[in-house]
Amino acid sequence: MNKRTGVMVGAAAAAIGAAAILLPNANASTDQPAAPKTLSAHSATQLAASLKADLGDNGAGWYLDSAKGHLVMNVLSEEAAKSVTAKGAVAKVVHNSMTALKAGAKTLRDSASVPGTAWSIDPKTNKIVVLADRTVTGAKMATLNKATGGMGPGMVTVKRSQGEFKRYDGGNAGSAAGGAAGANGGQAAGGAGNAAGAGGAGDAAAGGAGDAAGAGGAAGGAGDAAAGGAGDAAGGAGDGAGGAGDGGQQAAGPVGGSAIFGGNARCSLGFNVTVKGAPAFLTAGHCGNDSKTWTADQGGSQPLGTVSDSQFPKTDFALVTYDDTAAKPQSAVDLGNGSTQEITKAAEAAVGMKVQRSGSTTGLHDGTVTGLDATVNYGNGDIVNGLIQTDVCAEPGDSGGAMFSDDSAVGLTSGGSGDCTAGGETFFQPVTDALKATGAEIGAGGGGAGGAGDAGGGDAAAGGAGDAAAGGAGAGDAAAGGAGAGDAGAGDAAAGGAGAGDAGAGDAGAGAGDAGAGAQDPGAAGSGDSLN
Secondary structure, rough: OHHHHHHHHHHHHHHHOOOOOHHHHHHHHHHHOOOHHHHHOHHHHHHHHHHHHHHHHHEEEEEOOOOEEEEEEEEHHHHHHHHHHHOOOOEOOOOOOOOHHHHHHHHHHHHHHOOOOOEEOOOOOOEEEEEOOOOOOHHHHHHHHHHHHHOOOOEEEEEEEEOOOOOOOOEHHHHHHHHHHHOOHHHHHHHHHHHHOOOHHHHHHHHHHHHHHHHHHHHHHHHHHHHHHHHHHHHHHHHHHHOOOOOOOOOOOOEEEEEEEOOOEEEEOEEEEEEEEEEEOOOOOHHHHHHEEEOOOOOOOOOEEEEEEEEEEEEEEEEEOOOOOOOOOOEEEOOOOEEEEEOOOEEEOOOOOEEEEEEEOOOOEEEEEEEEEEEEOOOOOEEEEEEEOOOOOOOOOOOOOEEOOOOEEEEEEEOOOOOOOOOOEEEEEEEHHHHHHHOOOHHHOOOOOOOOOOHHHHHHHHHHHHHHHHHHHHOOOOOOOHHHHHHHHOOHHHHHHHHHHHHHHOOOHHHOOHHHOOOOOOOOHOOHEEEE
């Protein structure tokens, strides 16, 4: 072998040796699973929908690991797990298929229709979680145990709820609204004021009166006789306040979480929508069954709309068409601090999703989605399916109120157990289902909250403040009654009503001292401060 050939053979051998060293390393790097992607809730939902379609029967649900921002997909095989991790999600191999879990839920509906029970599919545990409230005892508990016992421990878990499952519509009597306002800093009255005029002088009036009602609580009784007059006086004074303003656009109207009144019921507005271009809003179906017409005030002087579709039980949503076809209510939710969250779209719920709920009784609260496809038996044949289960608290009067995640509409408050002191479970009608069934779309043509002195806003808002505070105080228009509203000049109108309410509560200086700031100072000190 000549020298040149020897060099070539040596080089080839060296190359083969290097390849032998590098090849295992190359194979090892190829086999390493991709790191899970950190995703927003919206991005995770989109990825989950794509993976769900790809997996077919090999998928078994999914949830969000909110702490890490990861999407967790339940799968039935290691092969399916590889395809999930390759796309940036976390794969979890489980035993129960989604088909089996849904079949188990159907078995419960057929054989364990016990009032005071609820169940949902929990992808975190890959089981059906059954809740039995405090009324489920004796024969009722035996029926439930018989149904769940035959399904095996690997399929179902039974837990007790300390409260009692009920719908969260509230009475329209003064005492019902007053208790809510007193306990929650006047949020019911503040919400109703917001319904009349979402901002500006109107907001100041409504918020202040709401604050008064919260302070007054049960003390409003003495004003019952002057109820109508107080409301009218506040309305007139509000008109003055509006005139004293800078002549801006009219206030937008009610938003998600605002109080709505119909017949003997008080509920909450969910989301403003449009149906073939006409303005409308969504609320709970059991609220739609309570009354055909709804107003922004207890006295009925501020009409809102008429129910065009109401579905309850089985599902729980209602569509209310605004009486004013030219109305352009804001697509937003009341945050209870004088500000709103714009709502631009609807989103499917996901277990692990962080959500907030706004309602006219308890204001703004947050929590997490804990179960999907939930069934709740409220008793008397009122069984609702396909709900979202959460750990967000709610109370009577919050029914229909908005559950949302950032700028996405997610649910309408249906019912649950407990309250915002003890906690408990709350169930929501998925907004996406309600939109599909009614042909409605999120949004109502825009419309924003007005400035502090917007013309026209004062009249509606101040009138609403009188009525709303009255309902909130528990005795008609007592909280907003004569003293402030009657004596207030144009500039003092907004805070005048609040002062009167505070006086009724035995705290004479609180509202009246701020009277001069009414028309020029928006309602930040009203519903916002009262909420917390």
